[in-house]
Amino acid sequence: MNQTVRQQKNELRRLFRTERNRLGRNERRHAEQAVIRRLKPLVRRGKKIAAYWAMGSELNLSVLFQTASERGATVYLPYIEPGRKRMWFTPYCANAQAERKRGRSRLHVPQFAGRKVRADRLDVMLLPVVAADRQGYRLGQNGGYYDATLARCRFGRPLRIAVGFSCQLTDNLPHEAHDMPLHGFVSERHNLRFNGRHFVK
Template sequence: MKQLRTQLKKSRRQLSYFEQQKAERAVFQHVIGSAIFKNSKKVGIYLHAFGEVSTRLIILYCFKLKKEVYLPRICPIKQQLLWVKITNQQYLKKQFYKHPLGMYEPFGRGQLVSHLDLLILPLVGCDFVGTRMGMGGGYYDRTLANASYSPYRLGLAHNFQLLPSLLKRQTWDQPLDAVCTPKKLIFFKRLPQSST
């Protein structure tokens, strides 16, 4: 698993600017055409920082449609994510600070993930039943495992991040409801948690 994560992260970083733009536009079209996006008013989403599919077009479109946009901030005490509502101005002016792990975070007090309608997640890899491989910190898994209500979970992936073989799903892993690649939007039937 560690070797696979390293290879996928490397492949992600090696994508050209053109490849990233092409992936962003294709994913954007799939996402905004989906019923779950259209019906969601409160959207939690990430700021891309490590070669993930860019979320810029989705965020700008959310503001255009008057949806509420929330960005994650790490709560160091519980090692979970809190969600901070941002404005269009904050986003355009890039009013964020750089976390020691390398990503940018919003200022302000955050809320629990439970109040979101849709959570758009980054990933390193994903299999064809919705098992998500993250960066290895476990922040999303802990956040969702402790939520009183779980929003719809949509992962964004480059085509090569959708893996042909099953990932080993640990008991703490929080699966996706769907994943969107430049080629297609794939919906999963959420499976019971299992260590096999």
């Protein structure tokens, strides 16, 4: 990676995490409710929807898990094998015990057993972001897992939608050839579509 781009990305991560951490409890709750309302049209019977387990101050989608179950959709969560970048996804079950937890420090992300599927077998992928821009690029945690996973997908599947707070949207982010573009970004104030893809009214 170009050192200048790496430095720019790291500085932007610091700035956007600071902005996200400043959000108050009520502000976060109202934003999360608004985002879930915007995403509900995607949650339909038979759909396979990849979500994520919120880490730290990321936007929490857990209420959407219940909505999906009620509507006959299936939520999948990332499953990362030790030493691998390309992710699998396993179905989430509300009463299931985590098979194991991954992560460092206080951020232990549960992973669930179940039939593993690759990303291109999913209909929709909801991605966490540190930041997103109006050109369709996201800034992640710097792990490279989503880029490595999506690089192997073909034919526009799954639909890639970043979700976050409005304070995480900016005009332009530095990006490189391996950064996989999004199809959309949804926040409490935004329903942005990229690459001509229409997904949420």
